[in-house]
Amino acid sequence: MLVNEIKIDRDGNWYADGMKMERKEIVNLFSTHLWRNGENQYFICLNQQVFPIVVEDTPFIINEVIEEEGKLKVRLNDERVLDLSDHPIVVIKSIPYTSLFWERDAKFARHAFWQLSKYIVETDQGYLVKFGDTQIKLIFQQ
Numbered sequence: 001m002l003v004n005e006i007k008i009d010r011d012g013n014w015y016a017d018g019m020k021m022e023r024k025e026i027v028n029l030f031s032t033h034l035w036r037n038g039e040n041q042y043f044i045c046l047n048q049q050v051f052p053i054v055v056e057d058t059p060f061i062i063n064e065v066i067e068e069e070g071k072l073k074v075r076l077n078d079e080r081v082l083d084l085s086d087h088p089i090v091v092i093k094s095i096p097y098t099s100l101f102w103e104r105d106a107k108f109a110r111h112a113f114w115q116l117s118k119y120i121v122e123t124d125q126g127y128l129v130k131f132g133d134t135q136i137k138l139i140f141q142q
Contacts, residue, residue, distance in 0.1 A: 006030070006044065007054040012061035012077035024079065031078040034059055036102045058097065060106035065115040072119070072131045074100075074112070088137040089116075089129065096138075 007015045014021040014030065021027050033046045034053075042059060044051045064075035065084070072084040087099035089108075096108040096116075108116065119129045120138065129136040 003051075005054060006051065008042075008056065008059050010057045012059075028078045028080075031059065031076075032080070034101075036105070058105050058107045060100060062098070062106050062108045062112045065112050067131075070132055072116075072129075072134065074106075076100075076106070084129075084134075084136070086134060086136055088139050090139045090141060092141045 003016045005015075005017055009015065014027045029046070030044050033044050035043050035045045035050075037043070042053050042055045044053060061077040062074045063077055066073045066075060066081065068081075073081050074084050075081050082100060085098060085100055087103075089096050089098045090104065091097075096113050097104040098106050098108070100106045116129060119131050121128055121130050125137075127138040127140075129138065
């Protein structure tokens with residue numbers, strides 16, 4: 001069976017031709033082979049084949065914030081656990097985004113942002129996420 005379209009919706013759910021992809025191992029395989037070009041178009045690059053995909057908002061959703069090994073880490077919708085990057089967290093229309101692999105490629109689920117909120121402090125320079133030596137700037141945009 002050939003697939004005509006793969007899409008990631010606003011909530012981080014993957015679809016093939018309108019059918020939700022339920023098998024986590026397939027979603028994980030695709031998400032770990034995701035690539036973005038300079039024109040903000042996304043592709044799955046796997047086995048020397050390139051397949052374009054539609055991304056409604058961001059390809060990654062941060063579902064959990066974890067303190068581990070003296071660092072803040074995030075669990076993504078594909079179950080990977082990564083270090084929280086030191087890129088600014090940009091809040092646009094009440095939705096917080098960050099950059100993990102490319103600019104603004106991940107957004108925080110509400111629960112994850114609440115977990116992160118205990119590390120937010122107000123300073124003379126604005127709001128920061130502070131954890132140990134890590135300081136991440138929060139930027140609020142309309």
